[in-house]
Amino acid sequence: MKTAAYDDLVLRLRAAGCVFAEDEARLLLDAANGSLLEALVARRVAGQPLEHVVGWVDFAGVRVALDPGVFIPRQRTTFLVDLATEVLTGDGVVVDLCCGSGALGLALAHRRPGIELHAADLDPEAVACARRNLGPVGGTVHHGDLDAPLPERLRGRVDVLVANVPYVPSADIALMPPESRDHEPRATVDGGADGLDVVRRLAAIAPGWLAPGGTVFVETGTDQAPPAVAALASAGLDARVHHDDDRDATVVASTWRGCGPWS
Numbered sequence: 462m463k464t465a466a467y468d469d470l471v472l473r474l475r476a477a478g479c480v481f482a483e484d485e486a487r488l489l490l491d492a493a494n495g496s497l498l499e500a501l502v503a504r505r506v507a508g509q510p511l512e513h514v515v516g517w518v519d520f521a522g523v524r525v526a527l528d529p530g531v532f533i534p535r536q537r538t539t540f541l542v543d544l545a546t547e548v549l550t551g552d553g554v555v556v557d558l559c560c561g562s563g564a565l566g567l568a569l570a571h572r573r574p575g576i577e578l579h580a581a582d583l584d585p586e587a588v589a590c591a592r593r594n595l596g597p598v599g600g601t602v603h604h605g606d607l608d609a610p611l612p613e614r615l616r617g618r619v620d621v622l623v624a625n626v627p628y629v630p631s632a633d634i635a636l637m638p639p640e641s642r643d644h645e646p647r648a649t650v651d652g653g654a655d656g657l658d659v660v661r662r663l664a665a666i667a668p669g670w671l672a673p674g675g676t677v678f679v680e681t682g683t684d685q686a687p688p689a690v691a692a693l694a695s696a697g698l699d700a701r702v703h704h705d706d707d708r709d710a711t712v713v714a715s716t717w718r719g720c721g722p723w724s
């Protein structure tokens with residue numbers, strides 16, 4: 462793409478500090494023209510994340526619609542999706558807790574179109590966004606705290622539970638890039654003092670939902686993996702750590718071997 466408009470846009474984006482100005486200029490010119498394009502560029506130059514400005518992100522091979530204020534799925538989380546895909550059969554029951562935009566469930570539904578998919582989040586804006594993404598693949602999105610809104614009939618029936626929960630230690634949030642700090646609500650990332658508050662809650666509730674042999678997948682920081690394993694193991698789950706250097710991603714996968722109190 463070599464036009465005066467493109468060259469001008471690259472210069473404006475570069476001046477605003479956009480490292481990938483050429484790529485961003487192409488995406489913005491594809492997204493809109495005229496006054497709408499100008500409005501999008503103004504938002505980007507003011508510091509809004511590109512994904513919120515154009516309204517989507519490519520994640521694990523699918524296009525995920527994204528609204529401002531909703532957590533932007535990170536490419537490292539595709540590792541969790543890859544691990545979950547390996548154990549998922551075509552007609553499995555999948556739950557995506559702390560689903561945000563619904564990106565994880567959407568990617569799994571594309572890879573295993575026969576699954577029964579449920580997702581849930583506490584934030585109404587995330588729920589609305591996830592409904593937009595998961596409605597077309599037959600997913601159901603629930604609104605509420607962690608597992609509270611899930612239908613009781615799923616107890617003891619979940620084959621794969623994916624949960625990219627908030628896991629940044631509270632004190633580290635100040636060190637995050639401004640794009641995240643200023644445009645993703647604190648509740649999307651803040652995991653408490655050691656970052657593992659929600660992971661511990663997840664460990665406590667997971668055995669009640671998982672089918673025998675079912676697995677819960679949760680992303681953590683590398684240093685957080687041992688205490689996360691301890692929390693999941695103390696809940697009776699068989700927990701293992703997976704790490705991918707290329708994506709700088711750590712996932713704890715924990716399988717429920719026993720029979721839950723609901724089975």
Ligand SMILES: C[S@@+](CC[C@H](N)C(=O)[O-])C[C@H]1O[C@@H](n2cnc3c(N)ncnc32)[C@H](O)[C@@H]1O
Nearest residue numbers: 532534559560561582583584606607625627649
């Ligand atoms: C790190 S973001 C991940 C979103 C999505 N899983 C992804 O990877 O793109 C965490 C999400 O957890 C949600 N959340 C935080 N606390 C929650 C809670 N107690 N119950 C349900 N959702 C919660 C936030 O609203 C946010 O959407």
